[in-house]
Amino acid sequence: MTRENLARAAVLSVANSLADCLDILREAHVAVDRVLLIGGGARSEALCExxxxxxxxxxxxxxxxxxxxxxxxQQAAWAATEELPEWSRSVSRELFPAGDVGVQEFRRRYALARQETQAQLG
Structure with a gap:
């Protein structure tokens, strides 16, 4: 195990945790049509990749x-007017899936490990 592999595993774990949250929203029938990455995560080139x-x-x-x-x-304005205000934002960049098989394999193994852990915890 190299430092690079350990760092990549850490970043992929964060990404997979976010993917799990997205899956939970979808299971609750929440339509997710876009994902915005802001804050510290947006400054992480590894996470962006x-x-x-x-x-x-x-x-x-x-x-x-x-x-x-x-x-x-925006939430306060929504609560006060019962109409969600649309405020513009400038886009720095758009990131698209690149078909990284390593990322997809990590996702598969991450899901298996999560399922095994949930089964053990009952």
Missing amino acids: VLPDTLGMPVTVPEAGEYVALGAA
């Missing part, structure tokens, strides 16, 4: 901004 293949869908990286504060303001 593996996330689209892990999620199986494109990922949008907006220009850096105060998205937590803007999200809170």
Whole structure:
């Protein structure tokens, strides 16, 4: 095991955790038509490289901004008016799945390990 392999496994674990969350939303019949990557994750080139293949869908990286504060303001406006405001954002880049077989194999093994752990915990 090399440092590079360990670092890649750590990044892929974060990406797979996000993919699990996406799966849970879909199981709850939440339509997910886009993924935005903001904050520290957006500054991680390693995460940007593996996330689209892990999620199986494109990922949008907006220009850096105060998205937590803007999200809170948007929710407050939504609660006050019962209409979700649409605010524009500048896109830094669009990331698309590249067909990385290593990422897909990690996803498969990650799912197996999660299932085995859940079975052991009952």
